[in-house]
Amino acid sequence: MQPSAIRSAIADAARAVVLPEGVGKLTATGYVPDAVVAPHFFCGEYSVDFDRAMNRGLDEVELTCRVLVGRADDRSAQDVLDRLLAGSGPTSLKAAIEAARGAPGGYALGGLAHDLHVTRIQGYRWYEHAGTQYVGAEFIIKIIGEG
Template sequence: MSAVREAIADAARAVILPDGLAKLTCTGYVPDAVTVPCFFTAEYTVDYDRVMNRGMDKVELTCQVLVGIADDRAAQRLLDGLLSGSGPASLKAAIEAARGAPGEDALGGLADDLHVTRLQGYRWYEHQGTTYLGGQLTINIIGEG
């Protein structure tokens, strides 16, 4: 899972934020300190043995995106772009681009396929004593067990 988490973070780095904004910080692990805007992979669940003899596992990975709140409207516009279903700042579009071409494995061969399936928790988050605006993306990943 470590390599998969890092590959998801690498894919997220492809987002293009509006001019004048800091580049999106991306990590495959929950960071001790957040540099906003920030995307990171967080908790995950694994359904083992979806196919006999370790043929396939299904992972549900929850990722978090946090933005600063110095200007509440600007923060919400930025977060809306990151959590949108399409567009240059869309995390969904950037991550799903790592699926590869039809017939290719996802994440450079680390998975059979992946799909960003859900946005949830669009709200205020506290991380290490600081409050951010953020949301969570759920990614379903399937691959050999």
């Protein structure tokens, strides 16, 4: 699996969320950006467990992604973040990302991986990015594919 292609495909999938009117559109990158236009989703840390099956048959990736929301108003920013963290629905990042799993029996991320699953959300807190404070959280995504 190619890390940059995987991260880019995850960011593409994240852009499918539909935020409430007046919030703006979610921006997303497959890399850690110098600066963000909030709300913003990006792929960060990428770790790989090699050789989960013999002869380079399967690698397992754990991808840590972050979503950051501007803090024009503490309460409304956290409301937008909560919508993005929902387990289902049009604003759910989990649902948007897992939609990229493809059809049953098919490959995920347009053929880049065997499967993926958003396993957890963590780190709901204030983040500083490029000198600006945002409320945000981390998504942990498990991805499996050929070695």
